[in-house]
Amino acid sequence: MQLENALFDYSPITERPPIRWPDGARVAFYIGLNVEHFLIDRPSTSIWPGTADLVPDALNYGWRDYGPRVGIWRIADILDRHRVRASVLLNSDVVHHNPQIIKAGLERDWAWLAHGQTNSILHAATDRDQERAVLARVVDTIADATGRRPRGWMGPGLTETFHTPGLLAELGLTYVLDWTNDDQPYPLNVPGMLSLPYTVELNDLGLFSKGTTGPEFVQIIKDQYEQLHADAEDGGRVMALALHPFVTGQAFRAKYLDQALAYLAAQPDIWLTTSDQIAEHYSRTVQQRT
Template identity: 75%
Template structure:
């Protein structure tokens, strides 16, 4: 059989209106990637010239700046502006960086299952193998955080064709991998939805293309302004995707802080989490 997309085509102009709590027009969440990388495998890199070396001190050290330093700057800004993170959590973080998990538990962050490590894509598994793998990831995160994940985003936004159905078996209700919309929408698996995430408004992509801190701030402002205009008759979702080893660099930090301040000051914003967006949509959407 030829595989098909796990969702149906639905133009945003032909849907029932979405109403957010309190009459907000744009639901905004911060997708904070808290990840673990293996020292002996190629992974996200800033300099491809050494990516195949073992160990790759240049790139591994760049990534490791996130849990050691960068995330703590980001946490300060989130706290300052009263924003709870939606954390895309590799389950291996629970073993390697438990202090970050503890900080998130104290702040009531939402936890989204993000595979075991970002050094290995979520692909190439048979159905039974994937079921065992997903169960281990979800159970590890639930034990470490005291909160069973409701959502999933694969390492590098990877899935198999079985992933949504297997996640539903485990009690999850949404995925972030399909970055093709400004609103949640149902998948073909009953009870499973897609919630918007962004590979465009994403620090790893933007700064990797050479954009500057001031340009990042302007993009955040522009994104909100356009989504606010679009939301006159139906609510929209704005996802801000962050990686602590990128946005947590000292010379970028003040621009993140200014961006969060701008979002928090908007009168028609719902500063929330991806969990709450999914729950509200599932509870209130019309067939």
Template identity: 75%
Template sequence: MTTELFDYSPITERAAIHWPGGKRVAFYVGLNVEHFLLDRPSTSIWPADLVPDALNYGWRDYGARVGIWRTIDVLDRHGVRASTLLNSMVAEQNPQIIRAGVERDWAWLAHGSTNSILHTGYTRDEERKVLTEIAGTIEAATGRRPKGWMGPGLTETFHTPELLAELGFGYVLDWTNDDQPYRLTVPGMLSVPYTVELNDLGLFLRGLTGPEFLQMVKDQYDVLRADSEHSGRVMALALHPFVIGQPFRAKYLDLALEYITAQPDVWLTTSDEIAEHYRSTTAG
């Protein structure tokens, strides 16, 4: 089976992308703000088949109780607005986080209802209902209807992009196969770059140290800037508050953002703004 969602397009054969102000690298932080269920298996630091699973649930819940607030302080210090990948259940369970994001003018993307349930196995009608409820909950809580989608665990069905388009969405982050946005075959829908590589969850759980993380962020930017001599690139930094919000890691996020925000060729932006600019400045 081959995908019909997008065509193959070598990055060497495309029209040039030009970011606002002549900037060369569009940088955004994808901040995963998630809710987890006590009685469902989820991201784990130590695999266990327990209900309740105090060890793993507590590790994840640290993000909502402590890690998010430390992460917010770091983002604020460097003037970085989050592109918030939001589980809709957070609106009910952690409304203080929503209020903090609204005060900071975060971009809000739909990220399923909870990261304890992957976005799979739905009929078209079931999925339409689920997506409608998620989008409506986020809009009611934040005052903005989400424009972007990233599935829990980057999951979709074959109908997800089409249904999202029907509901007024304009882009997805699930297909992490490019350094530039591109159009999907679903009319009106884009893919915007996200990352499973420069992603705190995968990196730190494999044993990466803070100084190594800092060097990776610097290297990622430096190479993308060099690549962008003739056409703009996107740099996404994926963060999870229960990971990066740990004290011994947060200091290296602070240093990483200090480096990124000091670069003269970086456009500090959100995934919403990247999608909007690409759509309005490139041929359909």
């Protein structure tokens, strides 16, 4: 029996009511900052697969661990310089292992999204009751640490089950980032839930692993903005930039993030914002009209 997609309907971008961002902006821009925890005895994101199945895997674990130890602080300084608030995709285990990051984010008023418990375990293959308990634990942990319940979700490795959006709605969340198929928010067929644009293309992990250079990274970001700005003639667009502290936080790459944000911050028709604010604005101004 063939299984059809019931989570969202086909909606060509040419047949939607126009989105108007605040102050006439054409492009809403946010940074999805992946702040993650990895288990030392499980394979995960690797720079060299040759040792990925070893326990411990010093090469790859150490590469990832550069993020919370060094890279995140370099990126935070750059975001501060350009007055950009991060939308933090937060593994809840970070709360216990790296509380200094939570403190730094609270001081900067970062937005906090639930990103599972750890990026060493994908969010899949569990029954509804077990999943509900896992999601509640993740959401409650983040809420207790940050003083606010997360509004958004992105699964580890962008993973969900068929039950995930509905269970998240029960927990009070309003949007997911896992379905990277659009340049605008759109409603899911789950009451109260949206899909927001995220990206596996404008994503440092994918770009730099393919050999993209720093200057090419800056040019790609400029190209993305220019095309979305042109497309926004008939309605606002969303531009997401996905960052990982163990990738862009490397010393030799940091200045290229600085250059890219300097370019974006200088654009007159951009809204430098968070994914939370995009979801709230869309819900209030577009969904209420339809």
